[in-house]
Amino acid sequence: MKAMLLSEYKKLAITEMPTPPIADDEVLVRVRACGICGSDIHGYDGSTGRRIPPLVMGHEAAGEIEHVGAAVKEFRAGDRVTFDSTVSCGRCEYCKAGQINLCDNRMVLGVSCGDYRRHGAFAEYVAVPERILYKLPANLPFERAALIEAVSVAVHAVSLKVPAPSDQVLVVGCGMIGLLVIQVLRAKGCTNVTVVDVDAGRMALAMTLGAAHALNGKDPDTPAAIRKLTGDQGADVAFEVVGSTETIMTAIRGVRKGGTVVLIGNLKPKVDLPLQEVVSRQLTLLGSCASSGEYPECIDLLASGAVDVRPLISLTAPLEDGPGLFERLHRGGEGLMKVVLQP
Ligand SMILES: [Zn+2]
Ligand SMILES: [Zn+2]
Numbered sequence: 357m358k359a360m361l362l363s364e365y366k367k368l369a370i371t372e373m374p375t376p377p378i379a380d381d382e383v384l385v386r387v388r389a390c391g392i393c394g395s396d397i398h399g400y401d402g403s404t405g406r407r408i409p410p411l412v413m414g415h416e417a418a419g420e421i422e423h424v425g426a427a428v429k430e431f432r433a434g435d436r437v438t439f440d441s442t443v444s445c446g447r448c449e450y451c452k453a454g455q456i457n458l459c460d461n462r463m464v465l466g467v468s469c470g471d472y473r474r475h476g477a478f479a480e481y482v483a484v485p486e487r488i489l490y491k492l493p494a495n496l497p498f499e500r501a502a503l504i505e506a507v508s509v510a511v512h513a514v515s516l517k518v519p520a521p522s523d524q525v526l527v528v529g530c531g532m533i534g535l536l537v538i539q540v541l542r543a544k545g546c547t548n549v550t551v552v553d554v555d556a557g558r559m560a561l562a563m564t565l566g567a568a569h570a571l572n573g574k575d576p577d578t579p580a581a582i583r584k585l586t587g588d589q590g591a592d593v594a595f596e597v598v599g600s601t602e603t604i605m606t607a608i609r610g611v612r613k614g615g616t617v618v619l620i621g622n623l624k625p626k627v628d629l630p631l632q633e634v635v636s637r638q639l640t641l642l643g644s645c646a647s648s649g650e651y652p653e654c655i656d657l658l659a660s661g662a663v664d665v666r667p668l669i670s671l672t673a674p675l676e677d678g679p680g681l682f683e684r685l686h687r688g689g690e691g692l693m694k695v696v697l698q699p
Contacts, residue, residue, distance in 0.1 A: 357372070357373055357374070357375045357479055357480040358370060358372065358373075358479065358480050358675065358699065359371055359372075359412045359415060359470075359475075359478065359555045359699075360412065360413075360414075360478040360479065360675055360678045360679065360697075360699075361373065361410055361411070361412055362400065362407060362409045362410065362411045362412070362413060363410050363472075364409050364410075364418045365400070365401055365402040365409060366400060366401055366402075366686070367409075368400070368678060368679040368682055369429075369557070369679060370675060370678070370679070372677055373394070373412070373479065373491035375480075375481050375563040375676040376475065376481060376482065377483070378423075378424075378425050378483045379425055379483075379485070380425040380426045380427040380428075381425055381427045381428060381430055381485050381486055381487070382425045382428070382483050382484060382485050382486065383422075383423070383424045383425065383428055383437075383483075383485075383486060383489065384421070384423050384481050384482075384483055385417075385419045385420070385421055385422065385426075385439070385477075385479060385481065385482050385483075385484055386419050386420045386421070386480065387414075387418075387419040387423045387477045387478075387479060387481065387697055387699045388418060388419040388420065388498035388574070388698060388699070389417060389418050389498035389499045389501065389502040389672070389696050390414040390416060390417040390418075390476075390477040390478055390502055390695075390696065390697050390698075390699065391416035391417070391503060391505070391506070391694055391695070391696050391698070392414075392416075392568070392678075392681065392682065392685060392694070392695045392696075392697065393415065393416055393506075394531075394532070395455065396413045396414070396415075396466070396532075397414065397682065397685050397686055399467075400413075400682055400686060401686060402414050404417070405469065405470070405636070406467050406468070406469045407466075407467065407469075408468045408469065408470060408473070409468075409520055411466070411467075411468045411473060411476075412439040412466065412475040412476050412477075412478055412479050413465070413466040413467075413476050413478055413483075413655055414465070414476035414477035414478035414479070414638060414697075415441035415464055415465040415466040415476050415477065415505065416441065416465040416477075416491060416494055416503065416504075416505040417438065417439070417465075417476075417477035417479075417482065417496040417502055417505075418436070418437065418438040418499075418501035418504070419432060419436075419437065419472050419482075419498065420434060420435065420437070421433050421437060422432075422481065422677045424453045424486075425486075427486075428486045429632060430486065430489075431486060431489055431638050433600075434489050434499075434634075435491055435595070436491065436492040436494070436496075436501075437489050437490060437491055438489075438490055438492055438494060438501045438502070438504050438505075438651070438655075438669070439484045439488045439489050439490065440441060440456070440488040440490075440505070440508075440647070440651060441464055441466075441505045441646070442457055442459065442462055442464055442646055443458060443462070443463040443464070443465060443474060443484075443485060443488060444456035444457075444459035444461075444462060444487070444488065445459050445461035445462075446459070446487050447461075447672055448460040448461060453662050454488040454648060454649060455510070455607070455648050456648050456649060457645050457646040457647060457648040458645070458648075462634050463518035465477065465484075466478070467578065475689040477699075478675065478678060478697060478699065479675075479699055480699050490504075490651045490652065490655060493655065493659045495659060496658055497658050498698075499672050499696045499698070500658060500665050500666065500669070501655075501658070503658075503664070503668065503669070503694060503696075504651060504658065505647075505654060505656065506532055506533060506536060506665075506694075507536055507654040507663055507665065508647035508650045508651055508654045509533055509536070509620065509644075509646060509647055510536035510537045510539075510540045510655055510678040511540050511643050511647065511650040511653055511657070512643040512644055512645075512647035512648060512650050513533075513537060513595060513618050513620045514537060514540045514541060514544065514618075515650065516642050517593050517616045517618050517640075517642060517645050518544060518573060518619055519541065519544070519546050519556035519592060519593045520592075521544070521545035521546055521547065522547075522548070523546065523548065523591075523592040523593060524548045524550070524585070524586040524589075524590075524591040524592050524593075524612075525541055525546050525548060525549045525550070525591055525592065525593050525594070525595070526550050526551075526552070526582065526586070526591040526593070526594040526595070526607065526611065527541070527549060527551045527552070527562075527567070527594070527595045527597065528551075528553075528573070528594060528595070528596045528597060528598060528604075528606050528607045528610070528611045529552070529553060529596065529597035529603060529621055530551055530552075530553035530555070530558040530559060530561065530562045530570075530597075530602045531558070531597065531598075531693075532693055532694060533597050533620060533621075534551070534553070534562070534563060534597035534598075535558070535562060535565055535667075535668060536651065536663065536665075536668075537595050537597060537620070538551060538562055538565050538566050538567050539566055539657075539662070539663045539664065540567050540657070540663060541566065541691055542565070542566030542662075543657060543662040543663060547568060548568055548586075549566060549567045549568055549569075550567065550568060550570075550571065550582060550585050550591065551567040551570050551571070552570075552572075552573045552578060552582075552587070552603075552606055552610075553570065553572070553573060554572060554573045554574050556572075557691065558560060559571075559572065561667060564667070565664070565667065569585055570629075573602070573603070573606060578606070578672075579606070579610070580611045581610055582606075582609075586610075586612070588612055589612040589613075590609075590611045590613075590615060591610050591611050591612065591615060591632065592611070592612060592615055592616070593611065593615060593616045593617075593618065594607040594608075594610050594611045594615070594616070594617045594618070595607075595617075595618045595620060595668055596617060596618065596619050596620060596621055597620045597621045597666045598621040598623055599619070599620075599621030599622040599623035599624055599627070599662065600621075600623050600627060601624070601627040601628045601654065602622050603621065603659075604619070604627050604629070605628075605630065606609070607619075608629075608630060608633060608634060608639065608641075609630075609633070611639060613637045614637070614638050614639070614640060614641070615637075615639055615640070616640040616641075616642060617639060617641050617642070618642045618644055619641060619642065619643050619644065620644045643684050658662075663692075668694050669691045669693070669694050669695075669696055670691075670692040670694060670695060671695045671696070672695075672696045672697075672698060672699060673695065673696075673698070674697070674698055674699075675697050675698065677697070678697050681695050681697070
């Protein structure tokens with residue numbers, strides 16, 4: 357099969373590779389669309405240590421089943437599917453409790469980190485266990501379905517602290533996931549969503565996708581503006597979707613006493629925490645990791661149009677364009693949001 361192989365850091369090429377064999381409980385998926393994730397870009401240059409070459413990356417994908425293993429029950433060749441990026445074991449205590457994102461034996465497709473190597477979906481074919489597969493409705497194109505993984509990150513984060521429709525909500529960061537969090541909040545009936553970003557284009561997009569107010573994080577008046585917009589108290593809930601000291605500070609200072617900050621972004625491994633503000637104002641900080649079984653809800657949100665990923669897809673391109681696009685995204689991306697490759 358044709359695959360895009362990371363043979364060494366910053367070295368991607370389209371290569372012939374053996375089609376992956378499948379176990380009895382796995383299916384072989386003919387990949388039709390696979391999104392380039394920010395984590396792939398950070399892995400491509402070796403900065404995260406989670407894409408140790410040689411590796412086929414790619415964990416945001418959709419396609420058709422080519423054939424199924426002997427023990428597969430619910431799926432057949434020809435089914436249109438997407439799959440979780442997390443390969444959970446299905447046996448550990450976390451899996452049994454439905455917390456598959458916390459699986460003790462968790463592997464991520466298209467990741468190689470020293471503990472394991474699992475080739476991903478920047479290829480014609482990928483092998484996937486049945487337990488992480490989901491059927492797609494006929495009216496949902498593969499390119500949009502490839503973004504379900506990102507939608508699931510937003511849906512999971514909001515599920516950890518669902519604001520009441522009348523609550524004041526703050527979203528710090530209007531990148532891909534932030535813009536999805538805004539749409540998921542809107543789908544849950546939240547009308548008082550204030551967003552903070554530093555990019556005028558993304559702030560404008562946030563407004564069209566459901567935010568009521570957009571503030572520039574670089575503006576020194578922004579903390580005061582957040583207070584004013586949230587009844588002088590601060591927001592009830594904040595979703596932090598960047599992961600740096602500055603933005604976490606904005607989220608923590610933007611919520612009211614007793615408020616909750618859901619932490620999704622993790623750009624930096626460590627940040628400064630205003631400990632006394634968190635303790636004396638009795639804030640709840642919640643970490644949110646990936647997703648745990650929210651795919652059916654995400655598929656419904658996309659199929660119904662409640663969440664629209666079309667404005668987030670900057671470009672779809674054949675797999676052959678992948679190496680050049682990785683280079684371009686690594687240089688800063690020139691305003692590209694989601695790029696979807698079609699193997
Ligand atoms: Zn990703
Ligand atoms: Zn497990």
